[in-house]
Amino acid sequence: MLPFKKILCPTDFSEPACKAIRAAGELAETFSAELILIHVVGPVPVLETPTGLAGFDVAAYQRELSDSAQSSLQMRLETHIPKSVNARSLVVHGEAAHEIVRVANEEGVDLIVVSTHGESGWRHRIFGSVTEKVIRHAACPILTVHLD
Secondary structure, rough: OOOOOEEEOOOOOOOOHHHHHHHHHHHHHHHOOOOEEEEEOOOOOOOOOOOOOOOOOOHHHHHHHHHHHHOOOOOOHHHHHHOOOOEEEEEEEEEEHHHHHHHHHHOOOEEEEEEEOOHHHHHHHHHHOOOHHHHHHHHOOEEEEEOO
16 A cells, blocks of 8 residues: 555645645655546536537537646646656546546556545535545545645
């Protein structure tokens, strides 16, 4: 388990997630571990009308979301991660918890660092907590970072 060689840190770009990114960066520096920042782009809800999608290009919109997420990840790498850390970013598409666990398994991650806060209110009640799902399904240890 110790020392950690590869750390995964998912982010939704919220302030709590930024705190988790900083913690993951410090751990990666301490253990000389590789750090992977990941953002999951969820499915685009599309409501079809009787006349179709009225020219809405779902694939182009998803590419736009991916490009924006990649830019945001790069900015966080540059501002929150020590320069000495071997870090990279990854944008994937799908259901957040499932994709985080899948990537952790495929990458052979030793630790996932995740914020305890994210979705709240009605979204949390409908979709559940991504952090809770990752804790239940991940094969590696999880470090949860509180906002306080």
